[in-house]
Amino acid sequence: MSTDKLQQPLLVVEDDLALQKQIKWSLDRFESVTAHDRESAMTQVRRYSPAVVTMDLGLPPDADSVSEGFKLLEQILAAAPDTKVIVLTGQNDQSNAVKAVGMGAYDFLAKPFEPEVLNLCVERAFRLHHLQAENKRLRAMQMPDALSGLVTRDPQMLRICRTIEKVASTNASVMLLGESGTGKEVLARGLHQQSNRKGNFVAINCAAIPENLLESELFGYEKGAFTGAAKTTPGKIETAHGGTLMLDEIGDMPMPLQAKLLRFLQERVVERVGGRQGIPVDVRVVCATHQNLAQCIKEGRFREDLYYRLAEIVVEIPPLRARVGDAALLAHSFVRRFGGEHGRSLTLADDALRAIESYSWPGNIRELENRIKRATIMADGNQLTADDVGLAGADGTEDDRSLDLRLTREAAEQRAVLAALARADGTVAKAADLLGVSRPTLYDLMHRLGLKI
Numbered sequence: 001m002s003t004d005k006l007q008q009p010l011l012v013v014e015d016d017l018a019l020q021k022q023i024k025w026s027l028d029r030f031e032s033v034t035a036h037d038r039e040s041a042m043t044q045v046r047r048y049s050p051a052v053v054t055m056d057l058g059l060p061p062d063a064d065s066v067s068e069g070f071k072l073l074e075q076i077l078a079a080a081p082d083t084k085v086i087v088l089t090g091q092n093d094q095s096n097a098v099k100a101v102g103m104g105a106y107d108f109l110a111k112p113f114e115p116e117v118l119n120l121c122v123e124r125a126f127r128l129h130h131l132q133a134e135n136k137r138l139r140a141m142q143m144p145d146a147l148s149g150l151v152t153r154d155p156q157m158l159r160i161c162r163t164i165e166k167v168a169s170t171n172a173s174v175m176l177l178g179e180s181g182t183g184k185e186v187l188a189r190g191l192h193q194q195s196n197r198k199g200n201f202v203a204i205n206c207a208a209i210p211e212n213l214l215e216s217e218l219f220g221y222e223k224g225a226f227t228g229a230a231k232t233t234p235g236k237i238e239t240a241h242g243g244t245l246m247l248d249e250i251g252d253m254p255m256p257l258q259a260k261l262l263r264f265l266q267e268r269v270v271e272r273v274g275g276r277q278g279i280p281v282d283v284r285v286v287c288a289t290h291q292n293l294a295q296c297i298k299e300g301r302f303r304e305d306l307y308y309r310l311a312e313i314v315v316e317i318p319p320l321r322a323r324v325g326d327a328a329l330l331a332h333s334f335v336r337r338f339g340g341e342h343g344r345s346l347t348l349a350d351d352a353l354r355a356i357e358s359y360s361w362p363g364n365i366r367e368l369e370n371r372i373k374r375a376t377i378m379a380d381g382n383q384l385t386a387d388d389v390g391l392a393g394a395d396g397t398e399d400d401r402s403l404d405l406r407l408t409r410e411a412a413e414q415r416a417v418l419a420a421l422a423r424a425d426g427t428v429a430k431a432a433d434l435l436g437v438s439r440p441t442l443y444d445l446m447h448r449l450g451l452k453i
């Protein structure tokens with residue numbers, strides 16, 4: 001069935017079976033399926049997702065009127081708006097044909113039709129459908145403007161960008177989970193920009209502010225509320241009115257404040273410290289953490305009810321080492337940026353690129369950014385070496401075991417075999433081809449490395 005969908009055939013909807021045959025025959029260079037009434041047509045639409053449909057407006061049970069035809073047209077376009085529908089009408093039915101086009105039909109032809117004209121019309125419809133699908137595919141690969149500063153080609157990251165784009169205009173609270181330096185703030189800002197909310201983007205780091213100050217930072221305070229409260233000051237939540245509030249490191253928020261935050265999220269009203277009056281605030285909340293919140297909940301350090309309020313949409317950002325090809329891509333982009341800032345045209349040497357690709361980046365993009373920044377300052381020539389980015393010999397110096405040739409070879413073999421098996425979807429013969437060894441050799445290897453078939 002899925003291959004049928006891929007081909008997206010032509011659907012011919014015609015209740016007069018002789019005519020149906022004739023149409024199919026005239027269009028025999030296109031792969032086609034048929035239907036004779038509205039119900040069977042919709043079944044075919046769902047089953048084959050046809051790219052092009054030719055249809056009669058007069059369909060049973062009321063073949064003399066056009067009501068079934070219009071209903072079908074409406075249903076097809078609702079189910080698959082990209083379908084190109086060509087309406088075949090009687091000679092004196094121009095007004096209905098025009099109405100059909102007004103409803104979204106691609107074109108109309110009067111019966112009896114010239115086979116060449118019909119062919120041409122169907123061919124153009126197929127071509128347009130193909131172009132639009134291609135265009136859609138290309139657009140899906142492009143980054144939305146709000147995330148234009150984000151460099152990635154990793155499929156998982158691109159999917160995350162799509163999610164951010166989709167939920168941006170809603171009020172859903174978004175939770176960004178990811179290791180330090182993976183771009184949580186970049187995504188949060190992108191979400192805000194894409195949301196068209198007029199207010200500010202305000203971020204507060206719950207881990208960086210001492211517990212006793214966090215409450216007044218978040219909720220603000222009235223003059224005289226405590227020693228040192230010289231004047232009434234609005235909190236971060238209020239400042240974000242009409243905009244987006246980012247609660248960074250939410251996992252570090254102390255329990256008493258969690259209760260207060262929950263109350264705010266339920267009632268959308270803040271009360272400043274020392275104040276008596278509730279102030280209504282409209283904010284979109286985004287939170288982020290590198291902590292495992294499920295664990296925090298289990299240990300009683302994080303409120304489960306607050307979690308569900310904050311986690312309407314959860315986005316798990318992969319670490320840099322799990323993104324395919326991104327380390328090198330980002331490195332090039334940082335070299336261009338920092339080189340440009342110093343008025344130098346710098347490039348990465350091969351050994352630097354190799355080191356960047358094989359390093360595990362515990363500090364993620366921030367670490368990469370810092371290393372390249374430092375390298376652009378330190379480099380003597382126009383090429384940044386592995387030494388300049390501080391990764392020279394990183395593999396060898398970590399521990400002596402990595403100097404052991406046998407262990408190194410085994411680790412490399414295991415990586416290659418696993419990768420080949422994965423790429424070959426578990427087919428040993430194919431994996432052996434990829435590795436350039438015979439099938440028995442691969443079986444031996446797998447046996448030696450303790451890998452299951």
Ligand SMILES: Nc1ncnc2c1ncn2[C@@H]1O[C@H](COP(=O)(O)OP(=O)(O)OP(=O)(O)O)[C@@H](O)[C@H]1O
Nearest residue numbers: 149150151152179180181182183184185186365366
């Ligand atoms: N995909 C990306 N493309 C370009 N730059 C990026 C990308 N992701 C992150 N950065 C840059 O890396 C740095 C770290 O990103 P960010 O501050 O968003 O990470 P974070 O997840 O919030 O980190 P932390 O947990 O430490 O707060 C920033 O300078 C940001 O501009």
Ligand SMILES: [Mg+2]
Nearest residue numbers: 181184185248
């Ligand atoms: Mg951050």
